[in-house]
Amino acid sequence: MALPTYASPLERVWYYTYLVICGLIFLFLIAPILIVIPLSFNAEPYFTFTPKMLTFDPEGYSLRWYDTLLTLGHPAPETPRDSTWWSAVWERATWVQAAKNSFWVGLWATILATTLGTIAALGLSRPEMPYRRLIMALLISPMIVPIIIIAVGMSFFFAKACVAPDSAMSLIFGGFLSEKGCLANSHMGVIVAHAVLGIPFVIITVTATLSGFDQSLIRAAQSLGANPRTTFFKVIMPLILPGIISGALFAFVTSFDEVVAVLFIAGPDQQTIPRQMFNGIREAISPAILAVATILVIISVLLLTTVELLRRRSERLRGVTPR
Amino acid sequence: MAEATPVLLTTADGRPLKEALAAAQSRARRRAFLLVLPLLLFVLLTFLIPIGYMLKRSVEHDGFSASALATVAWFETNPNFDPANPPEEAFAALVEDLARMQSEKNTGMAGTRINYSVPGSISLFKAGARAAKDLKPPYKEALLALDPEWGKPVLWLGMQSASGKYTTEFYKVAADRKLTDEGWARGDDKQRIYLYLFFKTFLVSGIITFICLLLAFPVAHLLAVLPMAKSSLLMIFVLLPFWTSLLVRTTSWIALLQEQGIVNDLLVGLGLLTEDGRLTMMYNMVGTIVAMTHVLLPFMILPLYSVMRVIPPSYARAARSLGATSWTTFRRVYLPQTLPGIAAGSLLVFILAVGYYITPALVGGADGQLISNLISFHMNKSNWSLAAAIAGMLLTAILLLYWVYDQLIGIDRLKLG
Known part of the structure; x- marks a missing residue:
C-alpha cells in the first residue's frame, strides 16, 4: 500500500505510525516462538538470558539441555558413547520414548483421519448429498467443542469400551488395547481420539480443494470407460492431492500437539511429547523443555513450508494466479 | 385436427422419464451418503457416544440409591414425609442400611453422594455406619444421641433427593443452588x-x-x-x-x-x-x-x-x-x-x-x-x-x-x- 501523492502531512505521520504498530504486532506474534531457540542453549539452568549469554561469551552457551534429552531416564550417562549407549538411548531415554509414541500415534491417527475424511469429503462435495449442512456441522464440531468436554466423555466411555477376553474382537484388536482389553490406557484409544480431533481439518481442506474441482471431469472419465477406482486414482486424486496432504499435515500436527485427551484417557505407556512437556512445565521447569521446544519449532517451520508450497502448487493447477 | 395427447416421454427401455430421473437421483443421493457413512459411524462411536455417555453421567449417580435400599423403599412409600420430624421407621431403615453399608464397605460412596447437596455427610455417614451395628431401638433416639446432625431436615431432603438413580441435582449444584431445610434455594452470593x-x-x-x-x-x-x-x-x-x-x-x-x-x-x-x-x-x-x-x-x-x-x-x-x-x-x-x-x-x-x-x-x-x-x-x-x-x-x-x-x-x- 503506497501512500497517495495527495496525502496530507498528518496522514503521512499516521501512515508510518500504522506501519510501526503492525511491526510491533508481528513482533508479538513471532518473538515468543523464536525466543526459545537461543534460550535452549543456556549453559545455566535458568529460563532467561544470563549476562554471559548477552555478551556472547561462548561459556554462556552449551548443548547440555539437548544432551539431557538423550540421557534422561537412561541409566548409563557415563559410559562411552558407542553403539550400545545409543541403543540404550533408543530403548530407554524418556524423551526418545515420548517422541516415538508421539510419532506412531500421530501417524496412525493421520492415516485414519485422512482416509475416512477424504472419502467423506468426496461425498459431501457432491451436489446430491442429503443433509449436507447438518453432517458438515457434525463433522467440524470436534474442532469447536472444547477439548476438555471431549476428553471427559472419552474417559468415561473408553473405560467401558472393552472387548471380552478370548472373543473374536479380542483376537483382532487385543494387541492394540490395554491389558484389560479396553480402549482406555491403550494406544488404540489415543489414536482413535486424535483421529477424531484431526477429522475437521481434513474435511475443511479437502472440501475446499474439491470446491474448485470440475465435477464434469468425473463424468468425462466415466464416459471414457474408467471404473470408479480408476476415476478416483487417475483423475480425482492427482488434482486434490495437495488438499489431502495439507489436511493430513494438519491432522498430524493436531495429534502431535494434543495433550488434554492424552491426560484423560492414556496410561503410563502412552507418554507423548506434549504430555511430557505439560508435566515438565507443571512440576520442575527445566531448560530441557526449551530444547524440546526448539526442535518442535524447527519441525513446524518445515511443515509450514511444505503446506505453503503445496498451496501454491494447487493454486497454480487450478489456474488461480496470484495478484 | 385431432387433439394433441400429452406424449409420455420414456427411456429406451420404456420407463417413464420422470420416474427414471427420480430413481437416478435417489441413487446418486445414496451413493453420496454411502461415501460419508464410514466417517459418520466413526464419529458416532468415538465422539457422539462418549459425549452422550458424559451427559448421562451428569444425571446419574447411584452411590446412595444402590446401597441404602431400605431407606430408598421407605422414601418411595412416604414421598410426602415431614423432613423436620421423620418417624421411627425411617430411622430404623436408615440404621439397617448403615449397618449393611459397613459390612459391604460402600459407606463412602453413599456419603459422597449425599455430600454434594449436604456438605459434611461423608464423615457423618462413616461414623454412623461404624456405630450402626451396636445401635438398639428406638433407633431415632439412638442415632440422634450418636450425632444430632442425623435429625437435620436438610439431610433427609438430601437423602430423598438421592434416592433415585437419576437426578438433576448436579445441574442444581453446578448452577449454585443450595439445598436448605426448605428445599432447593439460591445460594449465598459469596458462595456462587x-x-x-x-x-x-x-x-x-x-x-x-x-x-x-x-x-x-x-x-x-x-x-x-x-x-x-x-x-x-x-x-x-x-x-x-x-x-x-x-x-x-x-x-x-x-x-x-x-x-x-x-x-x-x-x-x-x-x-x-x-x-x-x-x-x-x-x-x-x-x-x-x-x-x-x-x-x-x-x-x-x-x-x-x-x-x-x-x-x-x-x-x-x-x-x-x-x-x-x-x-x-x-x-x-x-x-x-x-x-x-x-x-x-x-x-x-x-x-x-x-x-x-x-x-x-x-x-x-x-x-x-x-x-x-x-x-x-x-x-x-x-x-x-x-x-x-x-x-x-x-x-x-x-x-x-x-x-x-x-x-x-x-x-x-x-x-x-
Whole structure:
C-alpha cells in the first residue's frame, strides 16, 4: 500500500505510525516462538538470558539441555558413547520414548483421519448429498467443542469400551488395547481420539480443494470407460492431492500437539511429547523443555513450508494466479 | 385436427422419464451418503457416544440409591414425609442400611453422594455406619444421641433427593443452588462459585476476543493491501504461530513473563523498574490473557484477511474523491465491508477461548483458571457427575454459539490459512 501523492502531512505521520504498530504486532506474534531457540542453549539452568549469554561469551552457551534429552531416564550417562549407549538411548531415554509414541500415534491417527475424511469429503462435495449442512456441522464440531468436554466423555466411555477376553474382537484388536482389553490406557484409544480431533481439518481442506474441482471431469472419465477406482486414482486424486496432504499435515500436527485427551484417557505407556512437556512445565521447569521446544519449532517451520508450497502448487493447477 | 395427447416421454427401455430421473437421483443421493457413512459411524462411536455417555453421567449417580435400599423403599412409600420430624421407621431403615453399608464397605460412596447437596455427610455417614451395628431401638433416639446432625431436615431432603438413580441435582449444584431445610434455594452470593466462574470465563473470553480484534485488524489490513509477494512473506508471521505447538508457545510466555523472566529483566535493565518492583505477569489472569491472545490471534487474522482481500480499493478512493476525510472513509465505507470478517473471527476466537484448558492450567495460577480447569479439577477429585454436569452446561453454551456461527457465517466457509 503506497501512500497517495495527495496525502496530507498528518496522514503521512499516521501512515508510518500504522506501519510501526503492525511491526510491533508481528513482533508479538513471532518473538515468543523464536525466543526459545537461543534460550535452549543456556549453559545455566535458568529460563532467561544470563549476562554471559548477552555478551556472547561462548561459556554462556552449551548443548547440555539437548544432551539431557538423550540421557534422561537412561541409566548409563557415563559410559562411552558407542553403539550400545545409543541403543540404550533408543530403548530407554524418556524423551526418545515420548517422541516415538508421539510419532506412531500421530501417524496412525493421520492415516485414519485422512482416509475416512477424504472419502467423506468426496461425498459431501457432491451436489446430491442429503443433509449436507447438518453432517458438515457434525463433522467440524470436534474442532469447536472444547477439548476438555471431549476428553471427559472419552474417559468415561473408553473405560467401558472393552472387548471380552478370548472373543473374536479380542483376537483382532487385543494387541492394540490395554491389558484389560479396553480402549482406555491403550494406544488404540489415543489414536482413535486424535483421529477424531484431526477429522475437521481434513474435511475443511479437502472440501475446499474439491470446491474448485470440475465435477464434469468425473463424468468425462466415466464416459471414457474408467471404473470408479480408476476415476478416483487417475483423475480425482492427482488434482486434490495437495488438499489431502495439507489436511493430513494438519491432522498430524493436531495429534502431535494434543495433550488434554492424552491426560484423560492414556496410561503410563502412552507418554507423548506434549504430555511430557505439560508435566515438565507443571512440576520442575527445566531448560530441557526449551530444547524440546526448539526442535518442535524447527519441525513446524518445515511443515509450514511444505503446506505453503503445496498451496501454491494447487493454486497454480487450478489456474488461480496470484495478484 | 385431432387433439394433441400429452406424449409420455420414456427411456429406451420404456420407463417413464420422470420416474427414471427420480430413481437416478435417489441413487446418486445414496451413493453420496454411502461415501460419508464410514466417517459418520466413526464419529458416532468415538465422539457422539462418549459425549452422550458424559451427559448421562451428569444425571446419574447411584452411590446412595444402590446401597441404602431400605431407606430408598421407605422414601418411595412416604414421598410426602415431614423432613423436620421423620418417624421411627425411617430411622430404623436408615440404621439397617448403615449397618449393611459397613459390612459391604460402600459407606463412602453413599456419603459422597449425599455430600454434594449436604456438605459434611461423608464423615457423618462413616461414623454412623461404624456405630450402626451396636445401635438398639428406638433407633431415632439412638442415632440422634450418636450425632444430632442425623435429625437435620436438610439431610433427609438430601437423602430423598438421592434416592433415585437419576437426578438433576448436579445441574442444581453446578448452577449454585443450595439445598436448605426448605428445599432447593439460591445460594449465598459469596458462595456462587460456579456461576461466577462461568461469568468470569465469558468475560475473559470477551476481553481476549476484543484484544485479538484490535491487534488483528491493522495486520489483516496490511496483509490484504500489500502486493501478493510481500504479503505471503508476512503471512509466515501469522501462520508460524498457528503451526507451532501450543505447549511451545506457552513455555515461551513463561520464559518471557515470569518474575525473573525476559520482559522483567529488560524493564529492570532499562531502568524502568526497580529490582523489587518486578511485575507479576505470570500465574495470574494477566498471564492467561496474554498467552491466550497470542494463541488465538491467527484465528482472528485469517478470517479478517480473507474478507479484506476482496474489498475493492476503488470504494475508498471514490469516498475520498467525493470529499470524505480519511476517518469518515474508514468508518462509513471500509469498516462496514469488513463486518463479515469481524463477525467470523470474533465468534471463532470467542468459542475457542471459552473452552480453553491448557494455557490457563499452565500459566493461570490460582486466579487465572477458567471453567475447563474446574471440570478437570472435579474429574481429578472423582466428582464425575458434577464434572459432567458442568461440562454439559458448557457444551450447551458452545453449541448455541456454534449455531449462531453457522447461521451468520456458515460452517463451510471456515478456512485454515
